[in-house]
Amino acid sequence: DAGITQSPRYKITETGRQVTLMCHQTWSHSYMFWYRQDLGHGLRLIYYSAAADITDKGEVSDGYVVSRSKTENFPLTLESATRSQTSVYFCASRTGTSGAYEQYFGPGTRLTVT
Amino acid sequence: RKEVEQDPGPFNVPEGATVAFNCTYSNSASQSFFWYRQDCRKEPKLLMSVYSSGNEDGRFTAQLNRASQYISLLIRDSKLSDSATYLCVVLTGRRALTFGSGTRLQVQP
Numbered sequence: 001d002a003g004i005t006q007s008p009r010y011k012i013t014e015t016g017r018q019v020t021l022m023c024h025q026t027w028s029h030s031y032m033f034w035y036r037q038d039l040g041h042g043l044r045l046i047y048y049s050a051a052a053d054i055t056d057k058g059e060v061s062d063g064y065v066v067s068r069s070k071t072e073n074f075p076l077t078l079e080s081a082t083r084s085q086t087s088v089y090f091c092a093s094r095t096g097t098s099g100a101y102e103q104y105f106g107p108g109t110r111l112t113v114t
Numbered sequence: 115r116k117e118v119e120q121d122p123g124p125f126n127v128p129e130g131a132t133v134a135f136n137c138t139y140s141n142s143a144s145q146s147f148f149w150y151r152q153d154c155r156k157e158p159k160l161l162m163s164v165y166s167s168g169n170e171d172g173r174f175t176a177q178l179n180r181a182s183q184y185i186s187l188l189i190r191d192s193k194l195s196d197s198a199t200y201l202c203v204v205l206t207g208r209r210a211l212t213f214g215s216g217t218r219l220q221v222q223p
Contacts, residue, residue, distance in 0.1 A: 033210050042201070042215035043158070050209060058210060090157055101146045101205045105157035 006091050006106040014114055019078045021109045023091030030096030032074040036087040081113045115140055118214035120202050126220045131192050135217045137185045137202030146205035149187050153198045192221045
């Protein structure tokens, strides 16, 4: 179905494990983003990508890795999960059209690190 | 100082009331502004863009004051379904948006 999807929707993992969160969009949007949302902090940018093979860090990128080999996919990997990475993770996308800066979000992944 | 600041609320209002939220932003170079709505930790959804001249969408009116660096959202004739968290959002040069922490609205019967 069209839109932006994330998987898994819920994940429990142990400290030190590698975890990959998937994001897929069907709009062919140029830009994709990863945010995390924690109580008291709002949404904070982890990484973003302007196009395939172009990525850049956000304000809270430590401990995370991204890749974008295809326009429609933007996976986020936690290299060695820590309890502080327990959060809700949202993927978003938008067009590359100048002046059209609205972002559209996926349903989120709730990650718990034990 | 946070780049985007909002009163967290909650704002508790009766059905039919008019309620207004304000938001301030710190970077005078910010060029685009939005209000998003978020329900119960679900994904944020775009409510409306905010234009310099002010804009209206049904019961919702957004205003931008660049000189004072604040954005407002007015909701008239509040409905129970308006209960949500309202996120003030700005774009400043970077490719990604910066979100305020949100203002919680609870409309009561």
